[in-house]
Amino acid sequence: MHSTASDGGPGAAPAPDAHADPSRTPLRDTADNGLKIVIVGGFGVGKTTMVRSVSEIRPLSTEETMTRAGVGVDDPSGVEAKSTTTVAFDFGRISINDSTVLYLFGAPGQERFWFLWDRLFAGTLGAVVLVDTRRLDDSWYAIDRLEAHGMPFIVAVNDFGGPQHTLEQVREALDLSPEIPLVACDARDRKSSKSVLISLAHHLYSLSAPHETVKAAP
Amino acid sequence: MRLGPDDDPDRLYTVTGGRSRAADDLNLDLVTLIVSECDPAPGMQSEHVRILSMCRHPMAVVEVSAELRMPVSVVRILLSDLLDSGKVTARHPRPVTAAHLPDTDLLKEVLDALHRL
Numbered sequence: 001m002h003s004t005a006s007d008g009g010p011g012a013a014p015a016p017d018a019h020a021d022p023s024r025t026p027l028r029d030t031a032d033n034g035l036k037i038v039i040v041g042g043f044g045v046g047k048t049t050m051v052r053s054v055s056e057i058r059p060l061s062t063e064e065t066m067t068r069a070g071v072g073v074d075d076p077s078g079v080e081a082k083s084t085t086t087v088a089f090d091f092g093r094i095s096i097n098d099s100t101v102l103y104l105f106g107a108p109g110q111e112r113f114w115f116l117w118d119r120l121f122a123g124t125l126g127a128v129v130l131v132d133t134r135r136l137d138d139s140w141y142a143i144d145r146l147e148a149h150g151m152p153f154i155v156a157v158n159d160f161g162g163p164q165h166t167l168e169q170v171r172e173a174l175d176l177s178p179e180i181p182l183v184a185c186d187a188r189d190r191k192s193s194k195s196v197l198i199s200l201a202h203h204l205y206s207l208s209a210p211h212e213t214v215k216a217a218p
Numbered sequence: 219m220r221l222g223p224d225d226d227p228d229r230l231y232t233v234t235g236g237r238s239r240a241a242d243d244l245n246l247d248l249v250t251l252i253v254s255e256c257d258p259a260p261g262m263q264s265e266h267v268r269i270l271s272m273c274r275h276p277m278a279v280v281e282v283s284a285e286l287r288m289p290v291s292v293v294r295i296l297l298s299d300l301l302d303s304g305k306v307t308a309r310h311p312r313p314v315t316a317a318h319l320p321d322t323d324l325l326k327e328v329l330d331a332l333h334r335l
């Protein structure tokens with residue numbers, strides 16, 4: 001059995017020649033520490049758009065597969081059946097300094113994706129749950145799983161121009177505890193996407209150093 | 219990446235010599251940076267040749283996977299061969315603590331870089 005949790009929105013597939021693009025900027029030779037941040041949310045919520053808005057490279061996409069053994073229900077011989085789960089995701093990159101580079105992943109939040117979480121995203125700094133208010137159900141599950149994994153996260157509401165909801169209404173609808181930051185954004189806008197990541201970094205900072213406040217940016 | 223005609227499971231089986239999962243223990247993170255330690259040589263498996271050319275500058279495991287259009291697990295196996303024979307080296311991410319919290323100096327660096335974007 002094949003099942004595919006695809007992040008293949010219209011923006012997900014790279015241009016046909018993307019993999020042959022000679023102009024892709026290589027990392028500095030001094031780079032030695034990769035960091036991960038994950039943007040998670042339902043199909044079409046704007047994950048790829050947000051990655052593209054802030055990445056220094058054009059987003060690339062790839063996939064991971066996992067084969068799990070299970071007993072074939074329909075197979076009277078009881079022989080083990082294998083099911084293969086494939087998860088597609090995309091990513092971009094932001095150089096932090098000479099040694100550190102931040103990878104930004106856009107990943108689907110569907111149920112089967114979470115089987116691969118540990119294999120792909122163990123050691124992630126934090127996550128952004130990207131929310132479309134027209135489809136809040138997609139977000140509940142992601143929030144639940146992130147909490148279960150003990151992964152720090154914030155929630156960003158992507159504005160698709162539908163009926164306006166205040167952030168308080170969204171917080172209530174998502175049953176989000178008060179200490180989790182909730183921000184509005186437009187994933188198409190670089191400044192807006194950048195400020196989502198800054199909110200996440202502030203949140204991580206406040207968790208790491210509860211008694212310090214980070215200095216305002218210059 | 220979508221599996222194309224060139225990327226059927228049989229081919230993936232072939233490029234990894236039929237192994238699977240063996241490299242899981244190898245602890246190659248998506249963002250482990252791979253660096254070539256030698257040039258490709260005649261007779262090498264074509265995927266190894268491509269990896270050695272790609273990784274002249276550091277490149278994350280996930281980027282290698284995207285460029286080769288192969289699933290991460292397959293790329294981990296290919297890379298483990300090259301690591302075993304010393305043809306590439308790996309720069310592993312510094313671990314975050316058990317509580318998932320990175321140190322505040324690192325977070326300050328991240329914040330500064332984001333503000334500069």
Ligand SMILES: Nc1nc2c(ncn2[C@@H]2O[C@H](COP(=O)(O)OP(=O)(O)O)[C@@H](O)[C@H]2O)c(=O)[nH]1
Pocket residue numbers: 007008009010011012041042043044045046047048049050106158159160161185186187188
């Ligand atoms: N109106 C509006 N459209 C958006 C926004 N963000 C993304 N989109 C559009 O929504 C569609 C799906 O976005 P995409 O990034 O591919 O979603 P993904 O499936 O989560 O990766 C694209 O056509 C985007 O241009 C937003 O903030 N506002």
Ligand SMILES: [Mg+2]
Pocket residue numbers: 007008009011012047048049090106
């Ligand atoms: Mg997408």
